[in-house]
Amino acid sequence: MLTLTLLVLLGSMALALLRAVKGPTVYDRILAANAFSTKTVLLITALGFLVGEAEYYVDIALMYTLVGFIATVAVLKVSEFGNLGQSGAVRSTPAERPNK
Amino acid sequence: MTPSNTRSVLLGTLLSALWLMLSGHWDVRLLLLGLLSVAVTVWMARRMGIDDAEGLPVQQLPRLIAYLPWLARAVVASNIDVARRIVTPSLPIEPVTVRVHADQKTAVGRVVYANSITLTPGTITLEVEENSIEVHALTGEGARDLCTNEMGRRVTACEAH
Amino acid sequence: MIEVVTVILFGMLAVTAIAAIRLHDLFAVVMMFSIYSLLAAAVFVAMDAVDVAFTEAAVGVGISTVLMLATIGLVGRHEKRPAHRPGLPLAVVTLTGMVLVYGTLDMPRFGDPLAPIHQHVAPHYLQDSPVEIGIPNAVTGVLASYRGYDTLGELTVIFTAGIGVLALLGIRRRKRGES
Amino acid sequence: MIDIMSIASGMFLLVGSVFTLIGSIGIVRMPDVFTRLHAAGITDTLGAAGVLLGLALKAGFSLLLVKLLLMLVFLLLLNPTACHALARAALHGLRRPWMD
Known part of the structure; x- marks a missing residue:
């Protein structure tokens, strides 16, 4: 069952990657990256159980959960405000121009 | 003790518990290092002013925990519904945006409500305003379910003192 | 099983890298990079280099994404058309890659305890x-x-x-x- | 007793895998960012919960169990936040959501 889960997770990662490659907008890519990070976290945890060293692998997965969230919010902050929140910024966003 | 001090102590206790759970070391030297990192974190939280009623909703916490089983059931039910729609070849979706009334008095209550909406697949919070929430729903059915406001009433019940 | 996982992860890594090269919207490229670094970390984990994966988590996903985004905030979001032809750099990179691969032939097998x-x-x-x-x-x-x-x-x-x-x-x- | 645990864990892993896969298929199939977010939500809730709970049943009573549950809590708390931030940014930066 663990093997099946691993294969399914790899397949889902491939699907998310497909979405990231296809786009079409930046938001689709951010969404794909976020979904990808969730799946990577699950994959790392499952790998830990497969190898039998789950104690160490879970620590990394936990860290990824938190770092992935911070990264997503940072990305969205840039897409919405055009920078990382330096004061005096205007709300003209790079993301407003639709992506080709 | 002032409320702010109480919260700092509580935050410190929570962080210490987290540190112990994650490290699993009981060596004196490592415990001291952990205590030091907890102290620095609490000090930084105080300096940034994020350990306020919003950051640590002490009073509402027990009721919020009691709300979780209902939320879990709602999440599972909507998961199955959305999953069924995805695997149906004709993709039976009709996205709508609706404005839902949110009569929660506190910011924490509104956040919990908005997050519950997003956590339930099929509905996503687009915008949170003073007393309403704009929601994107995958189906008209999901939007109607939300408009019965059962979830909203349950969240409001959590914040009553 | 681990070998299968590693090979699939490497395949996705290659796809991500090629996609990042082909995109001209730098914001999208940063997103591809963040996926790339997640994949790299998964590869590190699959190859049992847990500590490297830890570093990759902190630096690759967290800090470098934020730094690249801050740079985009300063320099704008669209790639300039390159003024020169990519032939020579491509040749140099290919040659270097081949030399590196040739170098690995002399190395002990991966994970060999007698290395x-x-x-x-x-x-x-x-x-x-x-x-x-x-x-x-x-x-x-x-x-x-x-x-x-x-x-x-x-x-x-x-x-x-x-x-x-x-x-x-x-x-x-x-x-x-x-x- | 051990058998019941491993069967339950297998069930959870199976449910998690199925929902993760369906969510990923949704990410590829859905017509725009907002509807894709709904699909991603499936992976983030039942998919992640299934996989992590299945692994938690394998872990038994240990620090590992605590870490797995903590990871699940973080995922369930942070993902809707990231999802909402993404929806909001997309709403501001993009044209209106896709309608039928």
């Missing part, structure tokens, strides 16, 4: 560091104690580089009146 690198000081570090230093993580023990001066030098370099990057990006609170 020289696993025979020199590594057993001593692994067996005695809990007693000699008292830090539960052997890698931290090696970095912070056995190679303490080395690490101090590295930190100095990284700190200087960090200051340089921050100075270039100008991440600071602007004073009022300054536009």
